[in-house]
Amino acid sequence: MNKKTWPIPLLLGCITLFGLLAALLGTGIWYWLAWAALTLPLAVIIRKTFFQKT
Amino acid sequence: MSTLKSIKKWFWWHRWTSLICTLFLLMLCLTGLPLIFGDEIDGWLNPTHYEQLPKDTPAANLDLMIAQAKARYPGQLLSSVFVDDDEPQVLVFMAPTLKPDDKLLHSLQFDQRTGKLLKDNPPFDQQPKTFIGFMLSLHADLFLDLPGELLLGLMGVLFVISILSGIVLYGPFMKKLDFGTVRSDRAKRLKWLDLHNLLGIATAIWLLVVGATGVMNELSTPLFGLWQITDVKAMLDKYHGQPVKDQQQLSSLQNALKTAQQALPGMTVTSLVYPGNAFGSPFHYLLWAKGNTPLTSQLFSPVLVDAKSGQLTAVVKMPVYLRALELSRPLHFGNYGGTPLKLLWALFDLVAIVVLISGVYLWIVRRKFYEEYFKRIEAEATA
Structure with missing residues (x-):
């Protein structure tokens, strides 16, 4: 198994989970953290899909 | 391999x-x-125009709204009342019978602060489906x-x-x-x-x-069904055989609201179910109260108030599977963290x-x- 396969997906998964829970458990700053956390996987998708270095 | x-x-x-x-x-x-x-989208397609009133205007007495509803439909039964905590409205649900599938179930919309009737809606079955409803x-x-x-x-x-x-x-x-x-x-x-x-x-x-x-x-239908034939049934068994109250003899709804709010300080009652409603108790007002923090506002507590004496009967504990169901709603709808x-x-x-x-x-x-x-x-x- 390639050691480089899982770190990024795992990180994205943890950040997504954090974002989903942050807005459920807190308000104020936690909303902002949730929005930022959930933007990250989408930003990664956009970057890798449209701005791939060739 | x-x-x-x-x-x-x-x-x-x-x-x-x-x-x-x-x-x-x-x-x-x-x-x-x-x-x-x-x-x-619903608010945009079917807007309600509320009177401009100061933010801290107290809510009007529910009994006054109920009286207006009864006067308009003397032959019908009150089914439930929804007190919105988002818009300043109260919806009073009525139907000729309290059967859960009564095709004539309809609602009257009141201004929560003035108690004035805003809209008398036709039965849900006769309304064209809204885009969002569809x-x-x-x-x-x-x-x-x-x-x-x-x-x-x-x-x-x-x-x-x-x-x-x-x-x-x-x-x-x-x-x-x-x-x-x-x-x-x-x-x-x-x-x-x-x-x-x-x-x-x-x-x-x-x-x-x-x-x-x-x-x-x-799974919400089977889960609530399970609750009704286990916990709810056990709770109501001791009233077995008692006559179901006539709606003319019920204690005040406003009083039931007050009783529930005193029993659960810091919580908000959003819905009051009339005795005899299939989703309530034959002998009590069933009130649903929710908390005021992001998490607890997703969690509802049912409160039973005796429909005759107006006394608090019980604050019901919800089983774990219904708590899980309640937490599943926001996480599915995405409606718990603002527009972003x-x-x-x-x-x-x-x-x-x-x-x-x-x-x-x-x-x-x-x-x-x-x-x-x-x-x-x-x-x-x-x-």
């Missing part, structure tokens, strides 16, 4: 669970998109009630299995590739495979959470649509492709 055998097994699961649920999931993603903004029926049960809910719940289970098997397959597929590689210079199917993998793995947790909580929501969260929900939903469609495309071009792929793995393994 055991690795290849195991990959093939996971692949079988991924292919078949996905194929069976894909059309349903596409429908769910498309109808779910406007539902994320359902409240906004989308919701399609999304929640395909217009088929419980069978539709269970069918879509089953499709949700298949979807969850397909995500899990997809995560397992991500490893072997990405063995030789860096994260996020999209091979756009080679065959079209390679590019779509890479995109399917990238989009799928980057949104996997969101897909799993929304999929699993969607299944949970589809709703926008993010919509974007994730769009990504999910791409994952679904690319999955179907990969299945259509499958033959050549996977045979090559499996051969390669085999060759690598034996080399």
